[in-house]
Each structure stands twice: as structure tokens, then as C-alpha cells.
Amino acid sequence: MSKRAQVEMAGLVVVVILLTLGMLFLAQFALRDDAAKKIFTRKGLAYSTMSAMMKTTISDPECVAQLRAEIYPQLEKDLLEDCALYADTSPGGYSLYTCGGKHSCIYVRQQLAQFLDQVLWHKNYEFSSRLLRSDHPVELVSIKKNAGCPATRERDASDAFFLNTEAGLVESILYLCE
């Protein structure tokens, strides 16, 4: 009887060991983090997209028609700054640049939306550009694809791009998510 009990005990131990090993394997799958490469690529893509878009020179002849020097404006340095200075007069009021016959804020929003759609067609994104005034921030540009990338979702961001203007500091950021 004692020997039988021992054999049964040994059998139980084997079963417990096998179950434990199986659960360890399952835990390994469940607790695995996103591959570092995926995060690096998405973050790199967000940063490179922002960097490239903000430097883009707008080639619309209407942008320079009213100005003396024929220097075509860059999206961030000139147009976004103009939008920050004349945000209160958007959409129908005055702005220094009137690319496509539109207020600079409207043009920047449309152009950025077009760029993002063309280069990030395979991702969801959320772009935001705000003027940080002392009293309250003003949203200059906000573009979202498929409800954007809220903080509750897994997302990666470009670094914040800052632009110092006479109207205040402009902060731009791009979020990417799947």
C-alpha cells in the first residue's frame, strides 16, 4: 500500500512539473514586450517626417507674389510663424503670406494634411501645433487620421519641435500609432 502511494505521488509530481513548464511557456508569450526595432522605427519615422515636413520649401508662386524678395517660404520657419502671428485673423483676415489665396493658417493646415496623407498612408497619426501663450495655448493646426493616437493607445512621438515667434513659442508634435 505504501509503495502504491509512493508511485501515485511520483505521478502527481510529474504532472505538476509538466503543467508548470507549460505555464512558463505561456507566460513568456504573454509578457513579451513589443520588439525594440518596431518602436525605434516608428519613433524614427515620426522624427524624420516632422523634420522633413517643417523644412519643406513651398513652391507656390502666389506665396511670394506680394513680397519683395523672391525667397520661397519654408513651412515652419515662415508659414507656421506667420500663422502664429496672425492666428486671430484666421480664416478670412490678413496674413503676410497668402499662398493659394488663403490665410497662412488655412494653407499650412491643408498642406500638412496633404503631406501626411502622402507619406504616412500606412500609419495612423496625430499632428498638433500649438501657440503657447501666457494666458492660454492656441491650437494652430490639428490633424488626425482615424481618430488619431490618444494617450491610451500604444504610440510613438517625434520630439517636440519648437519655434520661437513674436507671438510666443510654437510647439509642434507628431504621434504615430498602428
Place this chain on the structure above:
Amino acid sequence: MNRHAQVHLMETVAVLIIFFILIVFGLVFYFRYQQVALKEKSNELLAARAVDTTTRTMFLPELLCTKGAAEPEDNCVDVLKLHYANSTILKYSAEYYFDLFSYANVTVTQIYPEQWSVQLYYQPKPAWKNKEVTFFVVSLRDDTRVTQGTAYGLGYLTVEAYS
């Protein structure tokens, strides 16, 4: 007594059989897991190679924008260099650039202001099974576009790595 011993022996044999069946199940499960893990690892390595190739292309001196004193600009491709580097890279792809890019397809596409595309390097692997595609958005600097200042276009770099 003899019968009792026989029954006892049969019990032991049955326990051992079940034990070995469980061992076999465990081994089969482990080998299947290893198979999946190896395939995943292979995909990970392919993705890493695609990212490596993209990074190398973005920092290639034949394409990189510089600010005169050899100071490079990040995420920028010089369009003038690109059009000349294209023929050089294609000419020496087997002797030199294969060591850098391996089996890959590297393309630069501009979307603004004009749309065009340049295939820099193309070396597909014969009978390839997997392909990993990586995109990076880049500025395309063209010093001939305007009379004053420097003009930056917008485009993207596509790298397809084969395995």
C-alpha cells in the same frame, strides 16, 4: 501472491507508459515552439537588416546633404548628388555596394513639389521568401531650384530587404 505481483507490475508499466506519453507530448510541444521562435527570430533579423540598410543609405556620403564645411544635415538627400550617385551605385553595385546593402531594393521618391522616383540600388535575392519594407521620410535639397536660398522638397526613402 503471484497474481498480486502481476497486477502490481501491470500498474507500474501503465504508469510508465503514461509518463513516457507525457514526455513525448512535452517534446513535441517544445519542438513546435522552437520552430515558431526560430521563424520569428529570422523575421526579426530581417527587419533589423532593413533598418540597418535604411540608416546606411541615409548617411551615405554620396547622398547626404552637407553645409559646406562637411557638416551633415540629418534626414536630407541632396538631389544633385542623387542623380549622379544613381549611376555610380548601379555601376559598382556588385563590387562595393553589395557589401553595404546586401539583397535589397533602395528607392528615393519625391512627392513635393514634383513627383519622381529614383531607384538607387536593386539586387533581389534569387528565389527570395520574405521581404521587409522600411520607409523613412526625407528632405530633398535642390540647390538649383530657386535663385535665392535653398529649396527643400519632401519625399521618402524605401528600402526592401530580401531573405
